[in-house]
Amino acid sequence: MSRQKPKLARIADSLGVSTATVSNALSGKGRVSPELAERIRATAAELGYVPSVAGRALRTGRSGVLGLVLADISNPLFPKLAQAIENSAAKAGYGILIADSHGDVAAQTQAIERLIERGVDGMIVVPRRGTWVTGASCPVAVIDSPSTPGNTVAADHWSGGQGLGLHLASLGHKHVLLLGNSTASNVQNDRLGGVRAGLGNAKVEAVWIEKLEAKAGQGCSLGLEAAVARGVTAIAAISDLVALRALTELQRAGIAVPEDVSVTGFDDLIWSSVVTPGLTTMRMDVVTIADIAIAAVLEAIARPPSAETRRGDGDTVIASQPKVPMELVLRQSTGPAKTSVFRKDSKSTNLTVGERIQ
Amino acid sequence: MSRQKPKLARIADSLGVSTATVSNALSGKGRVSPELAERIRATAAELGYVPSVAGRALRTGRSGVLGLVLADISNPLFPKLAQAIENSAAKAGYGILIADSHGDVAAQTQAIERLIERGVDGMIVVPRRGTWVTGASCPVAVIDSPSTPGNTVAADHWSGGQGLGLHLASLGHKHVLLLGNSTASNVQNDRLGGVRAGLGNAKVEAVWIEKLEAKAGQGCSLGLEAAVARGVTAIAAISDLVALRALTELQRAGIAVPEDVSVTGFDDLIWSSVVTPGLTTMRMDVVTIADIAIAAVLEAIARPPSAETRRGDGDTVIASQPKVPMELVLRQSTGPAKTSVFRKDSKSTNLTVGERIQ
């Protein structure tokens, strides 16, 4: 029923003061007597005043919006991360504008440009592996891997891998299969490097799915049954998605998890807790990562623009704590290593079942 | 090396014309001679002119941004939907601001308010089940279920379910278990209702996981082994996540999919194609849904504000095509129904294996 959207002028009129005073009172910046400030706040609230972002943005040059660029929105890790970032940004009064870069580098640059044109004050980028973030004329936080140059903050994938390795080693696993997608990814190298380190002197072999699928076709068998026959007692997958693929391939072949083989994943994605057996995995602390990334960007925004920043080159900000520890989530997919003798028995049985099915 | 960000005035100066003419030329609205317009566009491009969203927004009252409200960003369906919506919006020159409503209604209202305060021109809402979208003073498109009142556009969940039901029926399944989460969801009722219809006069039983877990605890067994023993030959899950849960529970119990039991899901989520056996599922056409939703909102924005709109009540827009067909994705998790006799045999074998494992 109120006339229109109330603006500064209306509340100024209704109190007989100037808009400048109202602005000062509400922002707490200028010099306003406490009582008057209080009255102003009161009527502002009463009138349901909502500042116009456009007006403010025009005057201050700040939009109050951050961009979030993702190499591939459809990445299953995205929901949690986006949620954490939106949350953290909202707490600081910022909005999050999303941009998808469909996985390819050109589109990523375009996406960044679009965000800049929209006037974002800063950006969070989760880049395509091996991609260099470029062309941003605003503070940029990069979430990739601690071993990526220019990275702002990330989970400590290496230590996370080490934790899984240690866990498997403590269960007595002496022959482990590593399941990765691509050797080109820093994250993957960190993770599997950590696993290797944690496993100590256990026998380790690695399978790279991208390479395998290039030959055998997409969705091909990972050859896990053969691996188990070779003596593998544990499989450490690069991600929960791969772990899931492994788990079902094993189960389909009649190999029991974790009795015959243990399986571990990474990321604690949504399904890790609902499958049977529940997936033992290594969880990223996305909330902390988001907080740190947002804080770093906001700090860079608040800082008076340095010479480099004004040049328009991408200036990736750095965070005080670039590595965030990961957390081991123990579920039912890992168990004690099977002894050789028992394994041989079970294996033959399983092969029978598997052949019947396939 | 250019002085600063070029604005309208700079390009106007450099050609000796007024800013109004430049604005007209670039927007194609006013009356500008073709040659001059061309020269203006040329120098604009040369100077790398980028219009200030803030200035434009202030003057026109339009921000060029749409809000996307999700009941729960961490919903695994979100990535695809967000991607499609961002894409569709970007094509129309709009940005997407995200807001998470953590699943609860109060937060959803808050999220909507935050978006309004940020000056969005319209919103797309994927509401919490049973939630009424309210308090928006801008066009709102709701993506929920065709049978939800006030819905704008959605996948035709019922027909999708019917498709799955027909598929299972054609494979000879006469005893099917329906796996749902909650009876309170329109989407779920539509889906399972469709399945029932498609199955014709087959024997159908339903299990509601929420109810089950309230008693037996989260992550409890779904009792599928017993169901199979009862004679169930197919399981139709409300979503791929539930289907995955079912699939692994069955496999863990030594029941072969699809030889012993067929399993179907909904949504074609990322893992449906990587598990073994691949999940037969019903895919939503998120791209079309996003296109329709965005188009409906944009049309409402373009339309001169009606009386109701200005009242500030939520005015959910309607789309020309509210139901979007779903697409059956055939993979390996469904197969011919087992005959009773064969089933009984196999079942006993499987039970043995299952008991050994459990």
Next chain:
DNA sequence: TGCAGATGATTAATCGTTTAACCGGTAACG
């Protein structure tokens, strides 16, 4: 020749907020 109408461009107001500069008055201080 004179006038209406079309054409092409300019003028100036406006959107709502912020903020540097200013101003009259009073109190403190040398």
Next chain:
DNA sequence: CGTTACCGGTTAAACGATTAATCATCTGCA
């Protein structure tokens, strides 16, 4: 007593784009 400093505010100028109103020409027609 004269100067300075502060206090609580106000004025007015931006910020950058859009657009209604206006104006100067030129064309066509009676």
